[in-house]
Amino acid sequence: MDKFTTLTGIVAPLEALNVDTDQIIPKQFLKRVERSGYEGMLFYDWRYLEDGKTPDPAFELNAPRYQGASILLTKDNFGCGSSREHAPWALNNYGFRCILAPSFADIFYYNCFNNGMLPIVLPGNVIESLFTEVRATEGYELTVDLAAETITKPDGGVIAFEISPFLKERLLNGWDQVGLTLLHKDKIAAYEAKRGIA
C-alpha cells in the first residue's frame, strides 16, 4: 500500500451533504473486476451532461481552477451508503489523496485507509471558513502533515487535527493490513483451538 506522509495540493470544494457512494461512483461501474481505472467514473451523474461525456460546466469540480486537485473539501456524512470500495478507488484514481469533512460515514472512512488515503475530520466552522477561502483564492493549496497532525494554510495559519495512532502508523508506513495481522497467526490458531474450530 502507498504511504501517506505529507501532501501539498490544490483544494477542490464539493458543497453537498450526505454525499453517498452511489453518487461517488454509480452502480453501472461496479461490474468491473479491477481496482483501477475508475477516474473517469467519479461523480459520473453530476460530472457530465446528458451524453455522459461532456463535462457539465455547472459542476464545480469541472472548473479549470480545480483541475489537478488532490484535496477534497466537503460536508457532513461524506461516503454514506454502500460499502463499495470502488468509491475510494475512484477518488484515488482521480487524484484525491486527502478528504476534509465535518464527518464521514464509517465504512467509507476505514476503506480510505486501506487505500493509502487520509480522511480528516474537522469542526463544521473550520470547514465552512475553508469553503470561503478556497473559493476566494484561485490555486488555493493546503499542506497536510500526517506525522505532525497539522494542516498549513497559504497564510501560514495552522489547523490541528486528530487521528487514531494506529491508523496514522499504518498510513505513515504504508502497512498492508493482511501482512500485519498474519504476524499474529499463532494467536489466531490458538483462538481457534480454544473454540474448537478445527
Added chain:
Amino acid sequence: MAKNIYEKIWDAHVVHTPEGQDTILYIDRHFVHEVTSAQAFEGLRMANRAVRRPELTFATMDHNIPTTDRSIPIQDPLSQKQVDTLEANCEQFHITCFDMYDPRNGIVHVVGPELGLTQPGMTIVCGDSHTATHGAFGALAHGIGTSEVEHVLATQTLLQKKSKTMEIRVTGALRTGVTAKDLVLAIIGKIGTAGGTGYVIEYTGEAIRKLSMEGRMTVCNMTIEAGARAGLISPDDITCAYLKDRPYLPKDRTFEELAEGWKAWASDEGCAYDTVVEVDAGEVEPQVTWGTSPGMVTGISGKTPVLAELEGNDRLAAEKALAYMDLGEGVPMTEVRINKMFIGSCTNGRIEDLREAAAVARGHKVSETIDQALVVPGSNEVKKQAEAEGLDQVFKDTGFEWREAGCSMCLAMNDDRLDPGDRCASTSNRNFEGRQGKGGRTHLVGAGMAAAAAIKGHFVDIRDWDFRG
C-alpha cells in the same frame, strides 16, 4: 458485571489486541457476493495467500442476475463476467457458492438467515453495507470494504476498534397497519442519517419484542442508513423458533441445547449503554420518504418541507433534494403520484412482506397510470413459499409482474431500472439520487403502502384501506 449483547459478542471474539493497534476480532461467518469480492480474491492470488477457513465463507450471486427467465443467458457481458468470476474464485478457493440456478440462491441477506447460516452470538461480515440485517438474530454483523474482504479471507479475522453502544428503546405497541419498515424509517427520521455514526445500536423494548424475525430484519437492515456500524436485537424465543430445523445449524447439539446457548447472548438485565434513545411506537404512522436520503421522511399525513422553515445545511440539503425529486414545498404526501412500483430487496423481500402486499392487492387492479409494478422475491425459497400460498396469482391478477429472485431494482445493476423522470414507490432501503436508475425518483415505503400506491396511482394511508377477501 452486567453486559450488553455487543460487549458479550465482542469479548468472546477478541483474538488479540497488539500493543497500540486495533483488536484482531475473529469472524464466524463471511458472506460473499459477486460485486465486491473479485478484487479481494485477486489480492490473495497476487500475494500467493490461501483462504484460511473456506468452510466459514458462503457465496451467492444476487446483484447482477436477471429476474426474468433464467434459462436465457445474462445479456450484459460485464454482468456475466462478474458472475463467472465469482464462480471461478469459489472453485479455486473451495468456497460454497449458491449460483443462479441453485434453489438456495437469493439476496445474500435473505439467504443467510433462511439457511440458518446466521446464528445468535456470531460475528458476521460481508462486503455489503446491509449485512446489518443479520443483527436481527443477535449476531454482530456489518458491512466491510473489499480490502477487508481480502483480510477476512486470508486471516478469518478483522481489525476493529470497539464501538460505542446506543440503545434504541421502542416502548408501547405499533398501531394496526404500521409495520417494522415504518418504525425504522421513523427512527432514522428522528436520529438522522448520521445519528448512529460510531455506534452499534441495540433495539430493545416491547414493540421490538413483538416483531417477527422478518420485521426485526427490516429494522436491523436499515440501521446502516442511520450511520451505525451494526444493529442488534437480543435473541429470544421468537429467534429460536425461526431458526428451528434450518439446514445449516450445528448438528452436534439438540435444538434445546442450541436455543439455550443462543439466548445466553441476550443483553443482561441492568446493562449499560453509552447513549439511550426512546421511541414511542404508538406515535409512528405509515412513513413515506420525500427526499434523497432515508432521513428525509414523514408520516403519510405529512407534507414535503417548507424551505423557509429550515436553516443552514438542512435547508441546503432539502432544497437540493426537492429539486431532484421534482416536488414543491408543503405538498401533502397523499398527493404525490407515482408511475412505478417495486416490492422486493433485502429490506422487504421476505415472505411476510409479500403476504402484506398480497393482502392489500387482493381484489384490486393496478392503476392505469402505473407503467410498471414489479414484485421480486428475496430468494428462491421465498418465491417457492409465495407460490405455494398462491400469492403470485394475487399479484398477477392485480396486474403486478411476478419475477425471479434477486436485488433487482433496489440498485438496478441488472436490467430492472427506472428511466429518467420515473417516480417509484419502493420497498428498498435507499432513495439516493439515481439509485434505481439515472434520473429516477424513489420514495421508500413498506410493502403494503407500495402495493396500495400502485393501485391508487398515488400514496394513500394504508390504515384506511379497503381490504377485500
